[in-house]
Amino acid sequence: MDVTVKLRQVQERIRAAAMRARRDPNDITLIAVSKYASLEQIQNLITAGQRHFGESRVQHLQTRQQEVREWLLETLADGAEISAQLKWHMIGHLQRNKAAAAIETSEIIHSADSLRLAEHLNDLGGRRETPIPILMEVNTSGEDSKNGVPIPAAIHMAEQFETLAHLQLVGLMTMARQSADPEESRHCFSTLREIFNELRFRKICGPHFKHLSMGMSGDFEIAIEEGSTLVRIGSAIFGAHTEPAMETGT
Numbered sequence: 085m086d087v088t089v090k091l092r093q094v095q096e097r098i099r100a101a102a103m104r105a106r107r108d109p110n111d112i113t114l115i116a117v118s119k120y121a122s123l124e125q126i127q128n129l130i131t132a133g134q135r136h137f138g139e140s141r142v143q144h145l146q147t148r149q150q151e152v153r154e155w156l157l158e159t160l161a162d163g164a165e166i167s168a169q170l171k172w173h174m175i176g177h178l179q180r181n182k183a184a185a186a187i188e189t190s191e192i193i194h195s196a197d198s199l200r201l202a203e204h205l206n207d208l209g210g211r212r213e214t215p216i217p218i219l220m221e222v223n224t225s226g227e228d229s230k231n232g233v234p235i236p237a238a239i240h241m242a243e244q245f246e247t248l249a250h251l252q253l254v255g256l257m258t259m260a261r262q263s264a265d266p267e268e269s270r271h272c273f274s275t276l277r278e279i280f281n282e283l284r285f286r287k288i289c290g291p292h293f294k295h296l297s298m299g300m301s302g303d304f305e306i307a308i309e310e311g312s313t314l315v316r317i318g319s320a321i322f323g324a325h326t327e328p329a330m331e332t333g334t
């Protein structure tokens with residue numbers, strides 16, 4: 085099936101889930117995760133109006149952006165305008181030696197998961213005019229294979245992130261437990277929302293702290309019911325893939 089058709093289906097499912105949860109569908113941003121997509125599929129999505137894209141490796145962010153920009157400038161009259169509208173998200177585990185490249189290419193870094201990484205990003209942020217928007221990744225499933233700050237450390241870690249002047253903590257991110265039963269994801273998502281609420285309630289984080297990045301192809305409707313504002317969706321748009329997961333990539 086055409087990626088544009090699948091995009092429309094996913095958009096409709098997002099809208100329906102938002103309505104069920106009595107939420108405004110416009111408060112939910114669809115990030116198309118293009119790590120297994122072809123350039124042509126990405127081009128089709130852009131033509132269909134999709135503007136947010138996610139990659140789990142910095143290297144892929146760089147090459148994708150380059151390829152897409154060249155294509156836009158060469159083929160479309162309003163290519164420069166569309167290129168400026170595109171928002172790329174770094175959603176995978178970030179290594180310190182890739183941090184500078186991630187800042188250059190990424191709208192929001194979704195995967196700040198240690199004080200060491202945050203401090204390094206903060207040092208780099210000192211050379212910019214505006215703070216770097218980041219999300220703190222929390223390991224809500226408790227699985228060893230998952231990145232993210234452990235639940236008991238999350239509040240204190242966010243407090244420490246907030247002391248770093250060149251970062252702006254704009255929300256939290258998590259990956260739910262992988263399970264055949266999407267309802268099992270719900271507990272991970274509601275845990276993230278509770279941590280979020282606590283950080284707001286105790287005024288540890290301010291008005292810019294507004295995002296919950298949670299929900300993937302298998303569980304995004306539940307994530308929306310639990311308050312997600314950024315859903316990261318790959319295979320539901322681009323088709324199932326056979327490669328191993330690249331979650332631990334750079």
Ligand SMILES: *Cc1c(COP(=O)(O)O)cnc(C)c1O
Binds near residue numbers: 175300302316331
């Ligand atoms: C690959 C990936 C996704 C998208 O996964 P799908 O199940 O294909 O939708 C979302 N978030 C992260 C961090 C990923 O690495």
